[in-house]
Amino acid sequence: MNGNPIVEGFIEAIRLIVSLDPQVVEITIRSLYVSLTATFFAALIALPLGALIYFYEFRGKHAVVSTLQTLYALPTVIVGLVMFLLLSNIGPFGFLRLLYTPGGMIVTQTVLIIPLLMGLTVSALSGIDRDKRYTITALGASRLQTIVTIIVESRFAVMSSVLLGFGRAISEVGTVMIIGGNIRGATRVLTTAIALNTSMANYSVSIALGIILLAVALGVNIALSLVQRR
Amino acid sequence: MAIIEARDIRKVYGNLEVLHDVDLSVEEGEILGLIGPSGSGKSTLLRILDLIEPPSGGELSVFGTDTVAERSRWLDLRRRMGMLFQRPIVFNASVYDNVAMGLRYRGVSGSDIDRKVKEALDAVGLSRYIKSRATDLSGGEQQRVALSRVLVTDPEILFLDEPTANLDPGSTATIERIVADLNREAGMTVLISTHDLAQGQRLAHRIAVMIEGTVAQAGSPHAVFHEPGSRKIAGFVGVQNIIPGRVVSRQGGLTTVAAKDRRIISATPSPADEVFVVIRGEDISLHRREPGYEEAENLFPARVTAIESMAPFVNVTVDCGCDLVVLMPARRAEALEIHVGMEVWVSLPAKVVHLVPQNGP
Numbered sequence: 001m002n003g004n005p006i007v008e009g010f011i012e013a014i015r016l017i018v019s020l021d022p023q024v025v026e027i028t029i030r031s032l033y034v035s036l037t038a039t040f041f042a043a044l045i046a047l048p049l050g051a052l053i054y055f056y057e058f059r060g061k062h063a064v065v066s067t068l069q070t071l072y073a074l075p076t077v078i079v080g081l082v083m084f085l086l087l088s089n090i091g092p093f094g095f096l097r098l099l100y101t102p103g104g105m106i107v108t109q110t111v112l113i114i115p116l117l118m119g120l121t122v123s124a125l126s127g128i129d130r131d132k133r134y135t136i137t138a139l140g141a142s143r144l145q146t147i148v149t150i151i152v153e154s155r156f157a158v159m160s161s162v163l164l165g166f167g168r169a170i171s172e173v174g175t176v177m178i179i180g181g182n183i184r185g186a187t188r189v190l191t192t193a194i195a196l197n198t199s200m201a202n203y204s205v206s207i208a209l210g211i212i213l214l215a216v217a218l219g220v221n222i223a224l225s226l227v228q229r230r
Numbered sequence: 231m232a233i234i235e236a237r238d239i240r241k242v243y244g245n246l247e248v249l250h251d252v253d254l255s256v257e258e259g260e261i262l263g264l265i266g267p268s269g270s271g272k273s274t275l276l277r278i279l280d281l282i283e284p285p286s287g288g289e290l291s292v293f294g295t296d297t298v299a300e301r302s303r304w305l306d307l308r309r310r311m312g313m314l315f316q317r318p319i320v321f322n323a324s325v326y327d328n329v330a331m332g333l334r335y336r337g338v339s340g341s342d343i344d345r346k347v348k349e350a351l352d353a354v355g356l357s358r359y360i361k362s363r364a365t366d367l368s369g370g371e372q373q374r375v376a377l378s379r380v381l382v383t384d385p386e387i388l389f390l391d392e393p394t395a396n397l398d399p400g401s402t403a404t405i406e407r408i409v410a411d412l413n414r415e416a417g418m419t420v421l422i423s424t425h426d427l428a429q430g431q432r433l434a435h436r437i438a439v440m441i442e443g444t445v446a447q448a449g450s451p452h453a454v455f456h457e458p459g460s461r462k463i464a465g466f467v468g469v470q471n472i473i474p475g476r477v478v479s480r481q482g483g484l485t486t487v488a489a490k491d492r493r494i495i496s497a498t499p500s501p502a503d504e505v506f507v508v509i510r511g512e513d514i515s516l517h518r519r520e521p522g523y524e525e526a527e528n529l530f531p532a533r534v535t536a537i538e539s540m541a542p543f544v545n546v547t548v549d550c551g552c553d554l555v556v557l558m559p560a561r562r563a564e565a566l567e568i569h570v571g572m573e574v575w576v577s578l579p580a581k582v583v584h585l586v587p588q589n590g591p
Contacts, residue, residue: 135319135376137282139332140309140383149331153321 005203012204013211024205028212031189034102034176035169038109042169043162046114050121055147065122071115076174083108084178100181105189108175113165120161124154159227167220171213190216231294233258233387233419234279239288241274248274249443252288256387256421261413263434263451264423267466270440272423273316276389279421281308293386309336312385316392318372320364325356328364328375332383350378354404370401377405381412388412390422394429406433427468431455439463456513457498457584461506464586470511470545470555474588477503484527484580492551495527497580502587511545511557513582517575518566527580534572537563544568548576 016024053064085091087099087107098104128150136149151158173191180187182196190213197206232255239252249271256262256279264272278285281297281304290297292307312332320328329347338346351357354374359367364375373393380388390409394402410433412418424430430437431451438448439458447459458464464472475489477500485500486493489507496507521529532550544563546556554576568574 131315131317131319132321134277134282134313135315136331138280138308138311138313138315138389139379140305140335142305142335145335149321156322 009203009207013208016204016208017211021208024208024212026185027188027190027193027209030102030187031170031191031213032216034105034189035109035166038106038169039113039162039166041106042110042113042117042165045110046117046165047121047158047162050118051125051147051151053118054122054125065119068115068119068122072119074112074115076112076172077178078174079108079112080175080178083111083175087179099179100183100187102180102187105176105180105187108179109169109172112172112175113169116168117161117165120164121158124157124161125150127157128153156227160224163220163224163227167217170216170220231258232256232291233293234421235289235291236279237289239275239278239285239290241271241278242286247443249278249285251444254279254438254445254448256419258419259413259417260435261409261420261422261433263430263437264421264440265425265427265430265437265454265466266423266440268425271443272440273391275440276313276391276421276423280311280313280387280389282313309383310385311387311389312380312383313389313391314373314377314380314393316395318369318376318396320367320372320375322363322365325351325359325362325364325367325375329379329382332379336383346382347378350382353381353408354378370397373397373401374404377408381408385418387419387421390420392423392425394424394426402429409433427455439466441466456510456582458508458586460586461508461588464506464508464584469508470557471507471509471514473507473509473552473554475505475507477505477585485585487583487585490552492530494552494583495580496583496585498583498585501585502589504588505585506588508584508586509554509578509582511555514554514556514576514578516546516548516556516558516566516568517577520575521577524577525579526577528583529575529577532574532576534568534570534574537568537570548574550576 053061084099086093087096087104088094098107132153133150136146141149171191173195176189177192177195180189180192182188182192190209194206194209194213197209234254234256236252236254239249240247241249252275264275266272277283278290279292281292293310295303295307297304297307321331326347329350330343333343333346348357351360354377356371356374356378359371364372367375388409394405397405406429409420409422413420422433434451436448437451437454438445439454440446441462447454447463455467458467458469461472473489475487475494477485478488478493479486480500483497485496485498487496487505487507494507530550532548532554534546535549535553536547538545539560542560543557544560546558546563546568548554548556556576
């Protein structure tokens with residue numbers, strides 16, 4: 001049968017997914033591993049820093065928040081380039097030997113989404129309005145109790161920001177291509193594999209990986225809307 | 231001794247002066263009503279007195295402690311007070327956890343919290359919602375959750391910032407009843423701000439009127455409503471008749487004021503030569519014919535010029551040489567067959583005619 005290559009590719013893609021093709025599974029797991037780990041570390045760093053920015057008054061606070069918001073749209077290839085220079089043999093962190101390793105990809109994606117998570121954490125905490133803060137104070141909360149109450153109260157908004165960060169990490173191709181190098185069996189992830197297979201006319205693998213990436217993105221969105229409905 | 235003593239309180243946000251020269255003392259065990267137009271600084275003053283935010287200047291002592299000198303004691307002082315805000319505020323947690331917040335901040339033991347929260351929710355009739363998410367309740371229910379959250383902490387001073395502005399009459403009555411009971415039975419000192427004049431009169435032992443960022447007058451409800459200190463206060467407390475006039479004679483404790491073509495006798499010692507005559511509409515009597523016997527010092531023939539319904543009352547405007555507005559029950563106006571153009575008589579005793587200086591504040 002000599003049908004349309006797109007239709008054939010689609011059918012083959014379904015077969016690859018249903019049969020749990022080892023290559024597809026391996027790439028999917030690596031992608032999730034890299035981006036989930038990066039999101040975890042980014043949250044570990046960005047949430048406390050975001051809270052610090054929100055709770056402490058200092059000069060230039062407004063400028064810091066504006067800068068963070070600008071960095072939301074930071075081009076991923078720029079982050080990739082800067083991190084490449086830092087991690088390569090000629091850079092200051094070359095001795096860590098992280099270039100072309102999943103570790104290097106995790107570090108880079110962590111750097112990529114930290115500004116997003118920090119900025120969104122500040123926004124999430126700012127969502128607690130003035131009257132609510134007055135209420136907390138009036139109820140007799142100490143400084144520390146006030147901070148804890150505000151963070152607990154904005155927990156769902158903070159969770160949304162973490163999910164958004166993960167969404168950006170798993171779907172970006174710029175940094176993982178530059179830092180990971182798309183090495184088969186080592187640093188190949190969903191986005192880089194799709195780029196490569198498409199350019200090699202390997203449509204079925206691309207479509208299979210695309211469906212999986214879309215499913216992950218959809219899952220993140222469903223989780224987001226569930227969280228935001230609280 | 232006064233439980234709260236404020237002197238020369240000033241509050242500035244950026245370039246905006248919200249409060250200036252505020253002097254106010256609150257006695258232990260009283261209900262003080264704070265009334266005034268929107269934007270007159272009532273909420274800001276309550277927050278300052280509750281030590282939620284510091285004043286920009288002035289002296290403030292609470293429970294006999296000088297709060298300016300002893301900043302470190304604010305948390306302890308604040309934990310002896312409580313405040314309910316205008317907008318119902320609940321946190322995204324169960325009703326139980328909402329009510330327990332203040333107790334948890336104070337480190338109360340779990341079993342005591344459990345007992346007190348259940349009692350408090352019983353008192354406001356919300357026991358059945360104890361496990362519900364507080365944000366799912368209606369506005370009136372949320373405000374009752376907020377009230378019980380304050381009351382479980384047994385505040386010695388309770389601040390209420392227009393607590394019933396957004397509520398239905400039923401929830402308003404519940405909250406007013408609880409506040410009045412607490413004051414009477416537990417001797418709780420209460421400061422309530424409201425722009426509902428009737429609520430101020432119903433609840434308060436003493437009323438302070440705020441106009442344009444300062445306490446313009448403080449006194450008994452009768453004094454504030456019948457003897458307002460200035461034209462602005464008179465206007466705010468709903469006096470229908472504020473008539474410019476000139477003092478023409480003073481004798482035997484009575485002042486005669488010429489207002490347009492009519493001379494009105496007042497028992498108020500004249501504060502200036504140029505005055506405003508301030509008369510509440512309900513203090514004027516209207517008669518179909520000249521009364522045979524009338525003790526009131528002022529008795530004038532007049533003609534009805536307008537009738538305005540204020541169900542269940544009517545405002546009847548009469549011309550007796552100057553315009554006077556008479557407030558009377560609609561049923562009584564009907565019985566007297568009041569109509570525009572009708573010739574009538576009005577009478578008012580000198581003691582209901584209050585005078586304020588024209589050049590006053």
